[in-house]
Amino acid sequence: MSHDFEEEFAGYGDNVASATRVTPGHALRPEDIALQDAPPAADNGEYAIWLGDDSLILAQRLAWWISRAPEMEEDIALGNIGLDLLGHARSFMTYGGKSIGKTEDDLAYWREEDEFRSVHLVEVPGQDFGLTIARQLFFSVYLELLYTRLLNSTDATIAAISAKALKEVEYHVDHATQWMLRLGGGTEESVRRIQHSLEVMWPYAHELFVDEPLHERLAATGVAVLPSSLKEDWDQRVTAVIEESGLGMPVAKDALCRGRVGEHTEHLGYLLAEMQVLARKFPGATW
Numbered sequence: 001m002s003h004d005f006e007e008e009f010a011g012y013g014d015n016v017a018s019a020t021r022v023t024p025g026h027a028l029r030p031e032d033i034a035l036q037d038a039p040p041a042a043d044n045g046e047y048a049i050w051l052g053d054d055s056l057i058l059a060q061r062l063a064w065w066i067s068r069a070p071e072m073e074e075d076i077a078l079g080n081i082g083l084d085l086l087g088h089a090r091s092f093m094t095y096g097g098k099s100i101g102k103t104e105d106d107l108a109y110w111r112e113e114d115e116f117r118s119v120h121l122v123e124v125p126g127q128d129f130g131l132t133i134a135r136q137l138f139f140s141v142y143l144e145l146l147y148t149r150l151l152n153s154t155d156a157t158i159a160a161i162s163a164k165a166l167k168e169v170e171y172h173v174d175h176a177t178q179w180m181l182r183l184g185g186g187t188e189e190s191v192r193r194i195q196h197s198l199e200v201m202w203p204y205a206h207e208l209f210v211d212e213p214l215h216e217r218l219a220a221t222g223v224a225v226l227p228s229s230l231k232e233d234w235d236q237r238v239t240a241v242i243e244e245s246g247l248g249m250p251v252a253k254d255a256l257c258r259g260r261v262g263e264h265t266e267h268l269g270y271l272l273a274e275m276q277v278l279a280r281k282f283p284g285a286t287w
Helices: 003-008 014-019 042-063 072-097 104-109 129-150 156-184 188-209 213-220 227-244 266-281
Strands: none
Touching: 042 072, 042 104, 042 129, 042 156, 042 213, 042 266, 072 104, 072 156, 104 266, 129 156, 129 188, 129 227, 156 188, 156 227, 188 227
């Protein structure tokens, strides 16, 4: 373990500095995580896959905006956010897959729809810019709060991946916030559309904070955090952005979403068909 690693992560909990060989930067590549000696415990691995699923599916959704965003700079910005999320997904899936003898590619390309554990918020289409920005605000704030808490996970690899991912997610939050302010302070049409987008995406946000049995087991050992424990801070931060934007808080009711147990909307199937087609059509191909 490098001295630089110890200095950079000194504030992230003693477990990180003492128990992991994973180091920041290039050493957090999936290839290096795969070289760790021992696979994670089954629950730890499953939790890592859940984290990876959320980021993978949202990365695929954001890829749709390449060449379609309202500005060329926004093509680049959304593309880069998607690549950040894809990187997070690769690291979590590589680590989680070790617990079941699967690679990141196995998990991304060869699972069926009901085997994914992503929340509905990341899978529903956002083919209106306002919908995408509303979702980015909701999900990015959630991820920032989650990864901040996971810095002190007793699973050192999850803590280290979260530490690296957090630096990128902080930008995602700022990006969504600035667009909310811009759209909320814009024309009558932009205000109408972003307000509508908040109402459409709001019901799906509830699922982010549902405690599943896996969360409860791992929270008891310090590996994970209870999603419900993030809700109060999330409410405060999201409300502050919406109010600063001059918009009204959404009034839509929470939707019954069960993505964490493999029950998805029809939209995930179409997304996976597009994402998985090359791997399935040309098994074993490399490029």
